Amino acid sequence: MSISAVVALRGFAACICLAAVPSLAGTASEAELGKQLYLTGRRADGTMASAKAEGDVPLAGPRIACAACHRPSGFGSSEGGVFTPPITGPILFNERQLDRARFMMNRFGQAQSKLFRARVSQPRMRPAYAPETLARALREGVDAGGQKLDAAMPRYDLSDADVANLAAYLRSLSATPAPGVTTEEIHLATVVGPHAPDSRRAAMLATLQAYVDWTNKNVVGEESRQGFSPYHRNDLVGGRRRWSLHVWELQGPPESWPAQLEAYYGRQPVFALVSGLAEGPWRPIAQFCDSHRLPALFPITDQPALDDAGAGYTFYFSKGRRLEAEGFAAFLAAKSPPLRAVLQIQGDGAEAAGAAADFKRALGAKAPTVQLLEAGLAQGAAAAASGTPDAIVIWPGETSDDALAGLIKELPAIVKVMLPSDRTAFATQRLAKDQAARILLADPYELANAVHPLAFRVRAWMRSRGLAIDEPRLQFQSYYAATLLDAALSRLLRDFYSDYLIEAVESEAEGDLNPGVYPSLALGPGQRFGSKGMFVVRVDDAAPDGVAAASDWITP
Amino acid sequence: MARLSLGRLAPLGFLLAVAVAAPGAAQQSNVVSRLASYQAPAVVLTDSADKRTRLDALLAEDHPVILQFIFTSCTTVCGVATSTVLAARPDLAALRDDYVALSISIDPEYDTPERLREYAGYFPPDPHWRLLTGSRDDIARVLKAFDAQFSDGTKMTHQAATFLRAAPGRPWLRIEGLIGCKELVAQYKGLLSDVSHVD
Incomplete structure (x- = not known):
């Protein structure tokens, strides 16, 4: 997924808020052209700007755009030992103010290099930028106070009109805080689909509410003891808010969800969605989030909105069923000697059809010499008998366990x-032993015998809050979503903007918050899937979860 | 940025910790660099053309090497670091044309060969340049071998660095932070002339 695509979509959302503040934005066309320059590096005349960083290094492609380093929010970034300061309108066009909380966050909140720490420890005071000083900064790398900017800041070849356009856009950038946050509260929501099993729904909501209660107790405690910390924590309290969690229950078919979501949002806008649970496609919910620039952290779904996820506002644990299709293809493609033929049996429903299409595409790309046989559920056994495949992949979709068990019984016994x-529970609990022995399962989670240090702490945290741990994986997933949201919110301090939250999540996800459901969880700029791989496992009665690894970790 | 010589006080403990002034560079260098010995682990990495390569064998070939750690979703330093090596190509090649420029991903699960190709597409093509990825464990071993692990386990805090080596068996020159083309060429020239003096 290209960076330009990310910034373009998020930029589209940013231009919506331009309309809300015309008095600050200059003329619309100026701001529009400035937005294009900021997000893509394209000048008013349609040509790409040229720029050099580090004195003599010409930059190319999307990396020339302001948004690459200063990010779509304009709040800058800290990466690779380079501190990129915020350049939103209120900051740029006012005299530089020292902010002790922001300084503490930058200086101590992350493990950066000595050069980085030296940079943030030397605040450069400067007057407000004016058109001519902004032009000088962009072209010559000298700030409004006459000081030289970092060599990493490119020196651009821009006309006066380009600079004016950019100034118009920057005045509007992150000028209006996102809805859902008051001086005391942050409104959050979690979405629950109509067919979510009661036990899972209850476990997720109980976990989230316990986290909200715990956060709120901490916030109230900190607020009631002003000056409590001799160190810097006290400075960060001003950005803390109590959390108010709304449960958005959906009814009916997925096509009707957007209207229901709009109604909930209309009654009480929220700043972010956290966790969530729905059977079926997540796309209607993801599209709603994109249309409101509403960050959504880690819903529990097998069917994420994959095709536009890269530029969207929803973070997922993994690519769900597509990951499993691609993982199976990679697993089979790596077999030696190479396989002759693989049979794919497609069950009922759209999910099965999607997985089958993904598998076909991935196998064709990774193992073009393997013959792919395809059949529907009813013809599966006949196709297996006539085609003599080396392996059989079934995407049951909405097919019942009984029908699936019947099919498996009819398949040739020697083929995996x-x-x-x-279908893990089906394979480990429902199938007869001799049938289970030939099953291989996709497993996108950490193996049960792996021990993550944080898992002990999370279980202890849940127990000490009286939470029953009935659905450990799901509860750990919800817990991760809540802790990551917490960590990302604390980076925002008082600056509650959607794009800034997205950027904070991207950079915080890889920290030490993974409670062990997945071997690793990490994001980066523009990344939307935390875990990128899976195991292939076999049924094993002796293993704690009933399955044991039949492959290394596969990252297709 | 004020490139203080702070970095020169940093991690001694290993060999030959000296600040290198490139011969022929008349003005004083403000680049923080030091010589060090690194042993590449015997790991198999995959390049952007899906070709698998043993890293230790690749580095044992008799070529000068310019090595950087990058990740393709990086929007800040990685693109600048890559641009420096690619833009310096005419000057580097004029000194010695058989060098190998390596970009090794530190986000290997995201940076599939396909993503490496997409990243390469943002830059001018350069036959010296190879982009490599691998398994998470193998990349961790490479990072450890080059003393380039990120301090709190998150790639966003990785340090921009460029590693130069004139020939197998010669020490590596580790340059910390971002540098310009002229500086890179001067350092490359210094390393090459150092080899010719010694050998």
Whole structure:
């Protein structure tokens, strides 16, 4: 997914808020052209700007755009030992103010290099930028106070009109805080789909509410003891808010969800969605979030909105069923000697059709010499008998366990049968032993015998809050979503902007918050999937979860 | 940025910790660099053309090497660091044309060969340049071998650095932070002339 695509979509959202503040934005066309320059590096005349960083290094492609380093929010970034300061309108066009909380966050909130620490420890005071000093900064790298800017800041070849356009856009950038935040509260929501099993729904909501209660107790405690910390924590309290969690229950078919979500949002706008649970496609919910620039952290779904996820506002744990299809293809493509033929049996429903299409595409790309046989559920056994495949992949979709068990019984006994992860309980508990022995399952989670240090702490945290741990994986997933949101919110301090939250999540996800559901969780700029791989596992009665690894970690 | 010589006080403990003034560079260098010995681990990495390569074998070939750690979703330093090596190509090649420029991903699960190709597409093509990725464990071993692990386990805090080496068996020159083309060429020239003096 290209960076320009990310910034373009998020930029589109940013231009919506231009309309809300015309008095600050200059003329619309100026701001529009400035936005284009900021997000893509394209000048008013349609040509790409040229720029050199580090004195003599010409930059190319999307990396020339202001948004690359200063990010779509304009709040800058800290990466690779380089501190990129915020350049939103209120900051740029006012005299530089020292902010002790922001300084503490930059200086001590991350493990950066000595050069980085030296940079943020030397605040450069400067007057407000004016058109001519902004032009000088962009072209010559000298700030409004006459000081030289960092060599990493490119020196651009821009006309006066380009600079004016950019100034018009920057005045509007992150000028209006996102809805859902008051001086005391942050409104959050979690979405629950109509067919979510009661036990899972209850476990997720109980976990989230426990986290909200715990956060709120901490916030109230900190607020009631002003000056409590001799160190810097006290400075950060001003950005803390109590959390108010709204449960958005959806009814009916997915096509009707957007209207229901709009109604909930209309009654009480929220700043972010956290966790969530729905059977079926997440796309209607993701599209709603994109249309409101509403960050959504880690819903529990097998069917994320994949095709526009890269530029969107929803973060997922993984690519769900597509990951499993691609993982199976990679697993089979790596077999030696190479396989002759693989049979794919497609069950009922759209999810099965999607997985089958993904598998076909991935196998064709990774193992073009392997013959792919395809059949529907009813013809599966006949196709297996006539085609003599080396392996059989089944995407059951909405097919019932009984029908699936009947099919498996009819398949040739010597061939391995591969199933997606949602049939793990079926394979380990429902199938007869001799049938289970031939099953291979996709497993996008950490193996049960791996021990993550944080898992002990999270369990202890849950127990000490009286939470029953009935659905450990799901509760750990919800807990991760809540802790990551907490960590990202604390980076914002008082600057509650959607794009800034997205950027904070991107950079905080890889920290030490993973409670062990996945081997690793990490994001980066523009990344939307925390975990990128899976195991192939076999049924093993002796293993704690009933399955044991049949492959290394596969990252297709 | 004020490139203080702070970095020169940093991690001694290993060999030959000296600040290198490139021969022929008349003005004083403000680049923080030091010589060090690194042993590449015997790991198999995959390049942007899906070709698998043993890193230790690749580095044992008799070529000068310019090595950087990058990740393709990086929007800040990685693109500048890559641009420096690619833009310096005419001057580097004029000194010695058989060098190998390596960009090794530190985000290997995201940076598939396909993503490496997409990243390469943002830059001018350069036959010296190879982009490599691998398994998470193998990349961790490479980072450790080059003393380039990120301090709190998150790639966003990785330090921009460029590693130069004139020939197998010669020490590596580790340059910390971002540098310009002229500086890179001067350092490359210094390393090459150092080899010719010694050998």
